[in-house]
Amino acid sequence: MSHPEPTSEPTSRPAAERTRGAGVWPLIHAERAALAADLAELTDEQWATPSLCTGLTVREVLAHLTAGASLNTVRWLAGVIRCRFDFDKQVAVRLAEQLGADPAETLTRFRRIVPSTTKPPLPAIAMLGETLVHGEDIRHPLGIRHAYPIDVVTRVAEYYQGSDMVVVARKRIEGLRLVAVDGPFTTGSGPVVSGPTIALVMAMTGRATYCDDLEGAGTEPLRARCGTA
Structure with missing residues (x-):
């Protein structure tokens, strides 16, 4: 970034x-x-x-x-x-x-x-x-897996959902509802994208591969927006 x-x-x-x-x-x-x-x-x-x-x-x-x-x-x-x-x-x-x-x-x-x-x-x-x-x-x-504390990754998700300051994230998720399945994070309205909080964060910041860990009607629209400014 x-x-x-x-x-x-x-x-x-x-x-x-x-x-x-x-x-x-x-x-x-x-x-x-x-x-x-x-x-x-x-x-x-x-x-x-x-x-x-x-x-x-x-x-x-x-x-x-x-x-x-x-x-x-x-x-x-x-x-x-x-x-x-x-x-x-x-x-x-x-x-x-x-x-x-x-x-x-x-x-x-x-x-x-x-x-x-x-x-x-x-x-x-x-x-x-x-x-x-x-x-x-x-x-x-x-192939390294890391167990992020849910409160930490939730704070990051909450930051990105309202910011385009360092990387386009807020604009990328416009018109979608993101719902974490492992923590309290939710944001937006529209077709749902649900999954682990870290996968939501990574998709919000343009990493399309993490959409494989997400589900819901909004997943494919979000995937299509990954990699775009």
């Missing part, structure tokens, strides 16, 4: 918003640590596996996560200016910076940012979303 131009949100956040952000960071750190543990024994061939991010290997997606946790607002903005506001180029440049010489170094760099609270000009919940979604982009092609 590329990081978009900052919105018009004020730079001085209300105290309540800062408190909510503080509560999200332990969840981000826990999910990063779990991902690092899952990848500890990968072979070189597995590191080269295509991820669910088009054109990127699982190793490159991990480097992208490292890059996102290494950029504060000033560095992010400096990079955007240097790339002449080409956000995709900025993402590619920062990914290359964090790739390292080999997979072992890629993983070492990621482990270093596990406790980081550094971020681009995005809310902390967006960083949690990036961690979960890109974690699945990596795990799914490798």
Whole structure:
């Protein structure tokens, strides 16, 4: 996922918003640590596996996560200016910076940012979303299953259902009713799409393969919208 131009949100956040952000960071750190543990024994061939991010290997997606946790607002903005506001180029440049010489170094760099609270000009919940979604982009092609705490994945689903800030999600699910079968998440109205919360999150963010885990009259319309801006 590329990081978009900052919105018009004020730079001085209300105290309540800062408190909510503080509560999200332990969840981000826990999910990063779990991902690092899952990848500890990968072979070189597995590191080269295509991820669910088009054109990127699982190793490159991990480097992208490292890059996102290494950029504060000033560095992010400096990079955007240097790339002449080409956000995709900025993402590619920062990914290359964090790739390292080999997979072992890629993983070492990621482990270093596990406790980081550094971020681009995005809310902390967006960083949690990036961690979960890109974690699945990596795990799914490798056949690795991870048991996400339902409260964590529900918070991410609730964020994406009302946002197009980092990735188009709200627009993708317009006119559909999403219903989780393993937790409390529901949103929207229209033809129903039901299934595990993590599958709903991944489909909301454009990963068509997760529609195989969903059912209901709205599933095929949602599948058709996956991969579109």
